Amino acid sequence: MDLFSRSWAALRAAVAEVPDEDFARPSGCAGWLVRDLVCHLIIDAQDVLITLVTPADTEPTRDAVTYWDIVEAPTGDDPLDALIVRLAAAYEEPRLLKFHLDDVGSAAGRAAKLADPAVRVGTRGEVLTTGDYLCAYVLEWTLHHLDLIAHLPDAAEPPAEGLARSRELLEKIAGAAFPRSFSDKDALLIGTGRRAPAEAEKAELGDLAAKLPLALG
Structure with missing residues (x-):
């Protein structure tokens, strides 16, 4: 939960x-x-507040791992994306x-610090402990x-510990580890399709390359 707070504070400071x-x-x-991404972060902060009081x-x-579903890679044409x-x-x-991100985002950060990690909360029709929910959001923020x-x-850049934890979560989602030669940042970018792997990187990925990219929803 402390990592949630540090990752979220770093992202808001960067904005x-x-x-x-x-x-x-x-x-x-x-x-x-x-600007669209920042607007999305405002909605994310609202979702955190709603979930913590549900x-x-x-x-x-x-x-924290199974919270994420593998979805089709975003194209920007989704109606919700267009609304953002x-x-x-x-x-x-x-x-x-x-201003709005600082206002709502600060409240979400305070609520997370006050939350009991063992309490169960509901979101998206699922139930998680608060600790697992906030841990999942470290990947979102990173x-x-x-x-x-x-x-x-x-x-x-994001905090190093947030990058490392996010890589760990993504590897568990993928069911395989990224090559040790990959930095945490590169593992996340390549793993989620934010950057295409170079030929040498693709060769290092081996069988994992066939599972990528992992679009998370």
């Missing part, structure tokens, strides 16, 4: 440092600009997006941090 003109740059998410009294059906683009445009000024800085070379 706060993005110059206004860079909100119109592409992000690492297909079809989304940086207790469940049945046994967990998912954990319209919502982001409605903010008009980057400072308003930054991947979106990489998306945020995809075309912003001077921006701060």
